[in-house]
């Protein structure tokens with residue numbers, strides 16, 4: 001028994017030592033020919049050397065660590081759907097995004113970004129949510145993000161329904177003051193009360209405005225569409241000073257010119273990026289809670305995120321992936337790629 005205990009302790013010691021040296025990549029997964037400048041940063045396990053389908057599924061096959069300490073950016077899951085008004089299932093979003101993210105490779109061929117050569121990135125697991133109490137969950141999220149942000153790390157969040165952006169932005173604004181917001185969505189999510197409740201996935205940005213978390217002149221909502229509760233469903237957004245870009249303004253065209261205007265609107269102040277997967281057309285992303293026809297294409301989604309390069313991004317989320325409504329996994333795969341693209345536009349990223 002004693003010797004068993006002793007070997008367990010030794011094994012733990014070896015594990016801790018290798019954890020402390022996490023910056024030193026596994027040579028099998030990080031050949032110098034593919035990762036110039038390697039050695040200082042976490043590098044995902046490469047499918048060139050380790051089978052893609054093997055291992056514990058972390059986001060992008062990055063190492064997992066418990067806290068954000070020492071990280072420049074962290075992927076973090078918030079697995080809830082208790083704020084959902086229609087189809088549930090987004091609680092499974094982080095898990096399926098991680099699974100599908102095994103297909104991601106370390107470089108961005110489109111933009112030539114090399115995110116793992118200039119930033120320390122890891123998957124720090126999920127917020128310990130309360131599936132039976134949404135208000136308590138919001139408190140838990142806010143507390144978790146306070147800790148993450150206190151380390152100087154930029155969180156890249158995997159939702160979870162859109163309710164989560166509210167407590168995340170509470171923590172962000174507590175540190176940074178009111179922030180700009182690039183909000184990509186089929187819906188404005190500015191409702192006041194739903195079934196008598198203030199906290200739900202259709203209300204986060206109303207709560208954010210009420211609490212002064214947003215710099216309202218530096219808010220843009222892109223891709224809004226669908227039937228509404230009044231003829232001008234976005235009147236409240238415009239009245240706050242938000243720029244509203246309805247989907248009709250996006251159809252059949254590149255969004256690169258729009259994003260040049262958005263960059264000018266955002267200026268150099270802190271900006272949060274919130275991307276609801278239902279902004280994409282349900283033909284591309286059917287696995288979501290409140291789908292609306294005639295949405296954005298995946299390439300427009302990439303243009304929006306790539307158009308955020310140069311902004312002072314202080315946090316990003318990708319929400320509302322609901323795996324039960326897309327058994328192909330393609331919605332989660334889209335989500336994983338959009339999250340990788342978000343990583344690729346963070347301020348310290350190196351480009352070739």
Ligand SMILES: [Mn+2]
Nearest residue numbers: 162185189276
């Ligand atoms: Mn939303």
